[in-house]
Amino acid sequence: MSFDGDEVISGDELADRIATAESSRLLGGAFEHVPVLSIWDALTVEYERFDRFVLERDMARIERYYRARGFYDARARAAQVQRAGGPDKDGRVLVRIVVSEGEPVNVASVDLSWRDWTLEKGRDIARPVTEAKDQLKIGERLDEERYEEVKQTLLRVLTDRGFAYATVEGHVDVDLVKHEARVRYTIELGPECTFGKVKLEGLGELPEGPLRTAIGIEEGERFSSGKLADAEQALADFGVFGAIGVKPELAQPGQPRSPVVPVTFSLQPAALRAVRLGGGAEVGSRVEAHLVAGWEDRNFLGGLRRFSVEARPGLVFYPIEFGSLGDDEFRLLPEIQLRSELRQPGVFERRTAAVLRGSFKLYCPQTGEYCKPPDDEEDEDPVGAPPAQEPVQEEEREHSIVGYREYVGSIGLERPFLKSDLNVALLYNVQLNSPFTYNPAPLPVGFGTIFIPYLQALVSYDRRQNRAGKPDRLTPHHGYYVALDAQVAGQQRFDTAIARALIGEESKKNFHAARDVRLQPEFRAYLPVSRKWTLGFRLKTGWLFPSEEYGEPDFDATRCDVSASDDDRAECGADLQLMQFRGFFSGGATSNRGYGYNEVGPHARVPNQTGEEGETAQDAPLIPIGGRLLWEASLELRIPLGESFGTVVFVDAGDVSREYRLFRSGPERPHLSAGLGLRYTTPIGPLRLDVGYRIPCMQVLGVCSQTLAEANKNKEIWPEDEGSPGLLFDVLPIAVNLAIGEAF
Known part of the structure; x- marks a missing residue:
């Protein structure tokens, strides 16, 4: 499959967004007719089935992707679908897709609109909000992904500074004649909030004290989504949870907005104790075989202490190496490794x-x-x-x-x-x-x-x-x-x-x-x-x-x-x-x-x-x-x-x-x-x-x-x-x- 006319958006990027795909071969099929290596090529090839109706829908997908990247005049068509020549290539087709990108739409302005701005609320958010808005540069090509990133950045700036109910709405006016776009973000702050009670659910046998210490959120301090993200990462670092959910208890739409926001951490503990048994071997600069046996407790004696111990006995076939496999003379050298670790969080x-x-x-x-x-x-x-x-x-x-x-x-x-x-x-x-x-x-x-x-x-x-x-x-x-x-x-x-x-x-x-x-x-x-x-x-x-x-x-x-x-x-x-x-x-x-x-x-x-x-x-x-x-x-x-x-x-x-x-x-x-x-x-x-x-x-x-x-x-x-x-x-x-x- 090939692309023509893909000057700004690469063909590889387009191919990643459509369903039609070419068969995958080792180094593009370079080893297909090479003795011995052709076996390697045949074992690793992954064939893709061609479907003409899927290809037609892919043309719409390509045009939609171009619009998301600022090319509103882009057009795509399958210029040619032909069978590959040669008796050894039956059932293969070559697909050639031609695109016309057209002129891109550029950002002409980026404005902010406030619904409930006050000097008291805006005392420490005006500058970071302006810096976040300026990440969308005037004169650059309009990109939907970039536009959404700026909107999410604006929302994080507000929620990191106590505005838990903040909302950011975006609107874009596109002039297809001038190929210009005017962007406006509308911000509603809501009340300034503080953290309420912090609740932990699903602890099981895990102790609550060390987890609360790791979370580090005190009732009454200023609300911050950044602190919630840090707390989630701190819990993940313990390595004892299969899933972690963080939910600020915000008022439902239409209900009075309470400035005190309780937070619930929903936790799913993973297996706290594990036994490992296995073995392995090495064939290279030396030849050896070994066994592995280990035990780990992620809540050793409580307190979320992690204790592990492992034993690894083995034998080395000295002095045999990969290049001397088959030599009759060798000596068995015993080896053993014992190790343990205790971690106190x-x-x-x-x-x-x-x-x-x-x-x-x-x-x-x-x-x-x-x-x-x-x-x-x-x-x-x-x-x-x-x-x-x-x-x-x-x-x-x-x-x-x-x-x-x-x-x-x-x-x-x-x-x-x-x-x-x-x-x-x-x-x-x-x-x-x-x-x-x-x-x-x-x-x-x-x-x-x-x-x-x-x-x-x-x-x-x-x-x-x-x-x-x-x-x-x-x-x-x-x-x-x-x-x-x-x-x-x-x-x-x-x-x-x-x-x-x-x-x-x-x-x-x-x-x-x-x-x-x-x-x-x-x-x-x-x-x-x-x-x-x-x-x-x-x-x-x-x-x-x-x-x-x-x-x-x-x-x-x-x-x-x-x-x-x-x-x-x-x-x-x-x-x-x-x-x-x-x-x-x-x-x-x-x-x-x-x-x-x-x-x-x-x-x-x-x-x-x-x-x-x-x-x-x-x-x-x-x-x-x-x-x-x-x-x-x-x-x-x-x-x-x-x-x-x-x-x-x-x-x-x-x-x-x-x-x-x-x-x-x-x-x-x-x-x-x-x-x-x-x-x-x-x-x-x-x-x-x-x-x-x-x-x-x-x-x-x-x-x-x-x-x-x-x-x-x-x-x-x-x-x-x-x-x-x-x-x-x-x-x-x-x-x-x-x-x-x-x-x-």
């Missing part, structure tokens, strides 16, 4: 909540320093590197598979602002990580207990909305999201006392405390490019300012050699371990999708460090060591294919550096990747499959090879601190990611 004031969290994890971290076996291709010498020593037998230099027992406690305050679009949290966190090994190998030299006490401020402003204009974080169609995670670790005086209480007389070499400032801002934007297609953009950065004890820009892996001094090896291990928790890494399902987990960023050849003879920094594998500066950018076109399916086309880029600049020393490294994805809608978010391809010559500018081994073969100089990303099935420079929820 109404602390200090009605919308501030106190939060207490605790968690325990036993896991193998994916940061990969000592949880990934050596890659044979990485053992090849880079061009220009000194000759390596003779390779050592694998069993003599087995890397430690390091796991952690992690204990985390958090306490703080959270509060929403601006109708819950702005959320602010201030937390104090204490994190303790105790390392162990899953295999018989000892812990690397310098590895010890990690202590991370930090103050954290979380600020987010969320204006993401769906096509209907309602808040939507899962499938936004337009809007933006801004967030900042700011942390200050180990800078408080009482942290020292906590550390001493935890470690006692333990040696300093076996205990590392983080001291740093960590900032991570993020910006997301969503732009509707058509009535269904959405263009999403994300920019994310991170800044780590560590103490002198770790995170040095120039990482010297020779300090980890068995020939290095004990102090050097201990400092090297502490640097690796602390950066594992505080540094930045990039690559993976929610990052750069052309790479596996943490494959982007500074890498180094770090020896085994377990105290065994034989391995030096020259023949050790490349591993990620974390960075102090992160930047990531993503651009994604989201294309829905009916109610349940969708597809995306994306481009990702980013880098991590140990220096405070966007690009590391040497050539610039955008790590550019592009790919396609599939989406399937579920109640908890879209199930997505993304396939990312690393674009040749756009990973490290000046190097067109995809791996270290290929660079050596092609006589290209591979940067010393650049990792060697994995290949899918050891052949393709592709990463595959399967996850729940959008990447951003």
Whole structure:
């Protein structure tokens, strides 16, 4: 279906207002005749039936829509309906709609008329009413939607300032000859009102006190529809109601208007207690399966306290990844996560909540320093590197598979602002990580207990909305999201006392405390490019300012050699371990999708460090060591294919550096990747499959090879601190990611 003559009102906008619709195909049917991909096209196509009588009614709908947008002379007709050619396209028709927009009608004047104006009533409403009226600009095209918006704005101005019975009537005189419109709004104020008794219905077992505190409306104060809206949002923030109704008890037409307005809140509580049982799996940079069991009480011990607890046991098939599925040799690594949260509403004031969290994890971290076996291709010498020593037998230099027992406690305050679009949290966190090994190998030299006490401020402003204009974080169609995670670790005086209480007389070499400032801002934007297609953009950065004890820009892996001094090896291990928790890494399902987990960023050849003879920094594998500066950018076109399916086309880029600049020393490294994805809608978010391809010559500018081994073969100089990303099935420079929820 196509439109001709749609100069001001786009064809996509018109198509969204009529019943006749074209069949939906993946990328417009581009894969219809492509081998293999044609199956994908056939499975996702959604056919629309053509009806000539529906099309005739659509012509009237188009003309009416044009009039609503100010084009009173607009005409629409179906210029052509013809069958598509070709024997493989039987039953298909092409519809061509021709519109003539004509000259628009513009606003010539906007006036106000008062029925019961007095100086006493108008003491604080004259200016806001005038500002609201001026939102309809003289000279702009008359738009019915805009006209109604101004009328509703005028009504809110009045009801927010005590005039509960206020009415606003609108009238428009249209001169079709001059193409001008004169708009007049007539206002009746009514009596100034105050709030009467506030009544809550349908509470059930919920306590009334905390709800009244959250509502925050006192009998006798000035009536305000804005306060009613804030009270409704405050009740919704509790998360215990399925429906909330707010009804000011106004006098019926013809009855005396009482200046005292009672308010009734009609509430429908949702289920207050819930048990969750389920399971899941991950196939990507690692392969794992897990179970989930949880319990939640939204009125714990009364007072609308929310308490939840969850357990998540699982098994990791180490070291299998998506590209190595089918390998016979693997080790099962057990993992478990326990976490709980207690939330107390109404602390200090009605919308501030106190939060207490605790968690325990036993896991193998994916940061990969000592949880990934050596890659044979990485053992090849880079061009220009000194000759390596003779390779050592694998069993003599087995890397430690390091796991952690992690204990985390958090306490703080959270509060929403601006109708819950702005959320602010201030937390104090204490994190303790105790390392162990899953295999018989000892812990690397310098590895010890990690202590991370930090103050954290979380600020987010969320204006993401769906096509209907309602808040939507899962499938936004337009809007933006801004967030900042700011942390200050180990800078408080009482942290020292906590550390001493935890470690006692333990040696300093076996205990590392983080001291740093960590900032991570993020910006997301969503732009509707058509009535269904959405263009999403994300920019994310991170800044780590560590103490002198770790995170040095120039990482010297020779300090980890068995020939290095004990102090050097201990400092090297502490640097690796602390950066594992505080540094930045990039690559993976929610990052750069052309790479596996943490494959982007500074890498180094770090020896085994377990105290065994034989391995030096020259023949050790490349591993990620974390960075102090992160930047990531993503651009994604989201294309829905009916109610349940969708597809995306994306481009990702980013880098991590140990220096405070966007690009590391040497050539610039955008790590550019592009790919396609599939989406399937579920109640908890879209199930997505993304396939990312690393674009040749756009990973490290000046190097067109995809791996270290290929660079050596092609006589290209591979940067010393650049990792060697994995290949899918050891052949393709592709990463595959399967996850729940959008990447951003």
